[in-house]
Amino acid sequence: MSEHEKHHVMDDLLQGLFDDELDPKTAHQVRVHVSTCEQCAARLAAREQLRAALQSQPLRRPAPPALAANILVSLPDEHATPQTSPQPTPITRAPRWAFAALAACFIFAFATLWLATSQAPYRLSGTSEVVSAHIRSLMASHLADVATSDQHTVKPWFAGKLDFSPPVTDFADKGFPLTGGRLDYLADQPAAAIVYTHRKHIINFFVTPVAARASAGIKAPALTEDRGYHTIAWSDGAMRYWLVSDLNPNELADLARLLGAPM
DSSP states (O other), X not given: OOHHHHHHHHHHXXXXXXXXXXXXXXXXXXXXXXXXXXXXXXXXXXXXXXXXXXXXXXXXXXXXXXXXXXHHHHSOOTTOOTTTSOOOOXXXXXXXXXXXXXXXXXXXXXXXXXXXXXXXXXXXXXXXXXXXXXXXXXXXXXXXXXXXXXXXXXXXXXXXXXXXXXXXXXXXXXXXXXXXXXXXXXXXEEEEEEEXXXXXXXXXXXXXEOOTTSOOSOEEEEEEEETTEEEEEEEXXXXXXXEEESSOHHHHHHHHHHTTOOO
């Protein structure tokens, strides 16, 4: 991983820490890193100083005298009778219609978001967590507990450490060599992380059992993007699978097919 890529990853993590968007484990690791890295500590301090400066500035300003006078003139006369009150014209009614249109847009946007999340909870749930786990593996230089391209070494290594047997296959002849495996933790349960590479791109393949509360059945592959990383997630009813990488979606889909995803 180049220095530029590391700085890009750390910038994303620092912003996530600043906005309180990281999971507790990632947030702790970033704080530990910041405590030993002057450059990252300075970046985080700059964000804090900017926020403090913005919060210290008053957000209210008195209206200029000319504007205040115009507003007072435009207000209706308290002593005017209903008969003498000016009838609203299409121009004066326009703001009401504009407000109604804006409200309708908000309602439509909210309904669309609700429909998307209610119809595709599998696609949305867990994506942020697996991307965070992928970033952690790059940041902490802890990509593999067992670093080898021998699938007959990696697969038995998981025995006794997990209550399931993850699929481990070397696809070096297809351009996706196996480089190792490690234990991870996703969705409140242990997960297998099998690591592949394609050219200089690192790919994490996460495997976890389907939670008892989750609906059974095959879940078609879903492609998403989070923080610049592409993910492909699917399920065979018993296990859930995620591929995460900065590799382009088409090549990531090629590996998904090799791993048995119903593309």
